[in-house]
Structures are given as C-alpha cells and as structure tokens.
Amino acid sequence: ILVIDRWGVPDSIRAELMGLYNDKEFPIEGCVFIGDIPIAKVRDAQFMTSAFKMEQGGRHAMADYCVSTDRFYDSFDLQWTFLQQDTARSEYFYYSLDTDCPQVLRPTIYSARIMPRTNGSGDKYEKLRRYLQRVNEADAVNNPMDHVLSFGGHGNLSNSWTARMDEKIEMRDQLPWTKGQWNGILFMDFREEDFIKDALIQELQKPGLDYAILHHHGSEEKQLLSGTPVSASFETNLMSVRDYVHTQTRKYAQSGKTMAEARKSIEHYIGFPFPEEWMKEAFDEAVIAADEARAYAEDIHVDEFSYYHPQVRMVNLDACYNGSFHMDRSIQESYLFSEGSGTLIVLANSVNSVQDGWINRYSGMAGLGMRVGYFAVMNNNLESHVFGDPTFSFTPAADCGFDVNREMTDYDAGFWKKQLENEYPAVQILAAYMLAERCQGNHSDLLAAKFRNSQYGIVRLAALMELANYNDDNFVECIRLGLDDGMEITQRFAVLYAGDRGDESLLKPLMSLFCESHVPERVAYDLGSTLSAYDSVSVFTAFNEEFPKHSYYLNQDSIRNLKMRILDRNTSLVADGFDDEVLNPAYSEKYRINNVKPLRNYPAHFLVPRILDYLSEPKEVQLQCAMLEALGWFELAYMAPVIAEKAQQIMNDDRFDESIRKEARRTYNRLKK
Secondary structure (H helix, E strand, C coil): CCCCCCCCCHHHHHHHHHHHHCCCCCCCCEEEEECCCCEEEEECCHHHCCCCCCCCCCCCCHHHHCEECCHHHHCCCCCEEEEEECCCCCCEEEEEECCCCCCCCCCCCEEEEECCCCCCCCCHHHHHHHHHHHHHHHHCCCCECCCEEEEECCCHHHHCHHHHHHHHHHHHHHCHHHCCCCCCEEEEEHHHCCCCHHHHHHHHCCCCCCEEEEECEECCCEEECCCCCCCCCHHHHHHHHHHHHHHHHHHHHHCCCCHHHHHHHHHHHHCCCCCHHHHHHHHCHHHHHHHHHHHHCCEEEHHHHHCCCCCCCEEEEECCCCCCCCCCCCHHHHHHHCCCCCCCEEEEECCCCCCCCCCCCCHHHHHCCCCCCHHHHHCCCCCEEEEECCCCCCECCCCCCCCHHHHCCCCCHHHHHHHCCCCCHHHHHHHHHHHHHCCCCCCHHHHHHHHHHCCCHHHHHHHHHHHCCCCCHHHHHHHHHHCCCCCHHHHHHHHHHHHHHCCHHHHHHHHHHHCCCCCCHHHHHHHHHHHCCCCHHHHHHHHHHHHHHCCCCCCHHHHHHHHHHHHHHHHHHHHHHHHHHHCCCCCCHHHHHHHHHHHHCCCCHHHHHHHHHHCCCCCCHHHHHHHHHHHCCCCCCCCHHHHHHHHHHHHCCCCCCHHHHHHHHHHHHHHCC
C-alpha cells in the first residue's frame, strides 16, 4: 500500500498507519518511510532508551535532549502530547510521552526509513533511485546468510577476550550452518593491527559478505575503531604517550589553563614526568598535521565513502549515534546511499546506546529468513532503527519447520511452546520472546525450566531476560543460578539483574562470586556496582562469612584487605552521597537533585525507605520530582510494589504540586503490576 504524506505532520501519518493496521481484512505488518517524512523527537521517555540520559531543559537545547525515534509511529499503545515544531528544522516535531499510557515499549508493527540526504554527496533522488534498483535486483537473487563478519572495536565488550571468545560460540550456535570448512564467520579485533581501518574496509568491500556485526564506539559521522595501539615495542608505546601529551596540551591551552597546570594534570594521568619539549612541539604545525593524520587513521569517516564501497548486504552498527537520521550527514546514510555501495540494510542507533548489550540476539532468525523489519519490533529501544527495505529477508539457510514471517504475527502460545524445543537455538530464543511478550498467559515456569535445562548459553540468557517480564520467584532463582553460568554474558546479566532486583537472598551467592580468585573482567566490574545496591552492614557481614571459605589464596590477608577496600569504595559512594548531600538542606536544590540522578543507574534499595519518608509531605518541588523520577527506574526491585503504592498516594493527594503528582503518576504506571 502506498500512502503519500500531503500534510507533513507526524500525527496524521500515525493515524493513517493505525487505520491500516486495524483493517480487518488486510492489516499491515509494517511500513517504510521513504523520503522526507517528519521526524518525531520525544522527551519524558529516556527510560525507554538503553543508555541515553540528558537533563531535559536547562542549558540543553530541545533538539539535543529529545530522542529522534520512529517508535512514535509504530508503537500504537503509547500516547503523546504535541509540544511544538522546530523553527529552524521544520522536519522536527517535539512530543512528550503521556503519563497515563503504558510505560512499556512494545512496537505494534515494524518500521524502517529510506531517507537519502542532499549533503554534497549527490542528488537525493538519484541516491534513492540507485538504492531502490539495488533492492529490486536483490529480491531476484538466492542469498542465504552464510558469510558473516564480527568485528570488535576499541572499548567494545570492555576489551574482554573472554567475552569475545564466548561471542564466537554464541554466533556458531545462532548460525550452525556456518560451521563447515569454509570461513562462514570471520572474527576481527582492533588489536590485530595498530590501525585496523584498512583491513576492516577490505573485508566489508568483499563481494558475497552477507552480514557484518560491527561493535565499536561511534558518532554521527564516524565509526570509532581503534584506540591507543597495544604494542610490545617501546618506541610505539613512547610515541602513543607523546601523542597523548600533544593532544592534551592543546586541549588545556584552549580551555585557558596554564602550561604548568596542564603538565600537572597530564603527569597525574600518565603516572610519570615527561620532557618539556613534548609540550612545546604540540603547537608546531608539522606535529599537529602528523597527530591529526594518525587520529584520522583510527576511524572510518563519512567522507571516506567516496572511495570506500561496502558490499555487505546487512550491517549492524553496534555503536552510538551512527544512525542519526535526523542529521544532514550520518554513517547509516553513507552505507545505504554512497555511490558504489552494495549495502541493503543498516541497523543503527539515533542516540547513544548501551555498549555491552546483546546485539546478536536475533541474528539467527535473520539467517532463517525473518524479515529484517522485525529487528525494530523486538529490540524495544527508542534509538534502535532499521534503515532500508524492512521486507528484505535472506534466503533461509536451513529449514526450521515453519514459515517464519507468517508466524511472526501469530501469538498462539501452543505453537510457540512447541518451538521452545526446536532444533535451532535461534528459534528457541524467538519462542521465549513470543511467550513472554506477545502471547497470553503466564509462561514463567516454562521459561525457568528452559533456563535450568538448556545446553545453549544463548537460550539460557534469552530465558533469563524474558523472566524479567514476570519478576517473580522463578526470576530470582534463575538469577541465582545464572551467577555461576558457564557463558560470560549470561553470568554478567545475572549480576546486573541481581542489582536491579536487590533481593536479600541473592547477596550470599553474589558475595561467593565476588570472593572468587578469577572472575571475567566485565562480570567483576558489574559486581562492584551491584553490591553497592545493598547496605554496607549486610555486605560486610556476607563478606566476613564467605571469604574464609576461599582458603586457596597464597596471600590471604592482602587479598582480603584488597577486596574490603573495593567493597568499602562501592558501598559508601552511594550511601554517603545521599545522607550528606541529598537530605542536607544546606546544599542547593540543584546540587541535591544532581545527587539523586545516579539512582537511575545504581538502584540503592536500602535508601528507598528514606526516600519514601521524605516524600510523605510536600517539600521542594523539583527535588521531589527528581526522587519520584529516579524511583521509576526501580522496575525490577523487590520494593517496586511499595514504591508504586506511595506513588499512587501522592498522585491522588491535592497537597502536592501538580508537577509532583504528574511524576508520581508516571512512576506508578511504570511500576504497577
């Protein structure tokens, strides 16, 4: 169905899509926005992003703190209040998420964008013509997903080799047909070369590459691939330090610091003194040019698509901002529309995104023929978007026993229960999602059994993630089991869920893991923040009971003291800041608010009673709003029902300011069962 937008207003487009979806005879399953379709930028919904958090208002422009998202169009359960149209960028329309609609993001249909820009790299209509012709030609070709590239850039997965090794196992379980003698899945890492860009570009330009998953940092116009070279060469390492001194010297000079102040800061960071000559030469034009050339060689830039012609059919950009379709230039637009490109689909994010998530979750289903538009439906983030033709699908590389795309809109629990035993782990992952998020009924027991019994780490992870929708005793028990899981990502998610939940029964197994002699890097890091969710008395009591059981340490006393210092640093950070600064009226309200916001990332459950007590009577309006907003992030907390009850009381109490009651209503709707 072709719908032509003659109004240029998001609300009318959304209403038309809802009407087409509700057609009893031929309801649509998805849509694609071609050309200059208005861009909805939304506020009051940052909890629906994976990582984006920015103060709404204050010194920030509305265009910056509002998220560009097509979830406005495809998530019919959500309700929005129109705020205004941007005066400088007429395609921007600003909305606020209503407090009374469901505060859960579950898109009703899939959507995608095909949006070429006129940005100095060609006429947008010519770009569109080339792309549509390429898609049309691809439809006539038999193309299974059997050549895959996975790249790990600087900072991805916390540079953990353990995580990268497990990812290889995961990908082979997702795509078992790639286990043959040919190199069905190629793994690359930025540490293979000082500057990996050219090697990566060469692989992405190879004809026949079906799917590339690129884990790295990003910006609107850059793919940030490499960091400081990791080298055994003294000369290379010395040059890296010298480059750092040059960069920081110029940075401090621009900020108005003296050279003495700059030297002190730089030496504090690198840990040793350096020649004065390094700071002086930082302003030499030849040195500046050489530094800029080295920096440019670390990343892929939009300008380089004039000679970089990617041939990969679908690319998944696991990075911040690469999908900034609201900007005149962006990485996703370059992949789809640069001359000579063979790319059909880009998966990318419009704002920053969580770096250590599970981006490969539905890759196996794409290999089994699922339309790529469903990635937008199942990723459940405001920032995650599909760019290109959402109806594109690879030729199924194997027969999973049913028509994938026909069943994607069939929420028959009986059918999906059977698929939990499908021979392909990718189908089992999809079945867990369907049962928990789309089908009627409570399937907690079934998912808990799958977690306990599956031989596949990725299936166990999917079951654990979907059990979070029930947040019941099964969820707590599987978190406990997951703390000892053999797959790093499953173990790490169990640690994170334990912090979100805050259940006292999880403290002992958490402490047992903390006292172990070797824990994967990412798991160890997340253990610190998770233990900060518990009060310090309980934490140190559990430590004193658990540590003596680990008698194998060679230096028992020194290890004990080290771990106690780690615990003290993590447990005191949140509690001390709250007692001394948030509840202390001697500080300004703005300062106190800034110390409430960390609770959104670090849910200190033991502070909840104190916060609720502070909310018993009307006090500072903005501070109480901030407290209620932070409590809304305690969705999985064992105290969520108590918080919801207090929020309900406040929203019905006329003594409180209307803005407080509105925030209480939003928090209540986020936490209520």
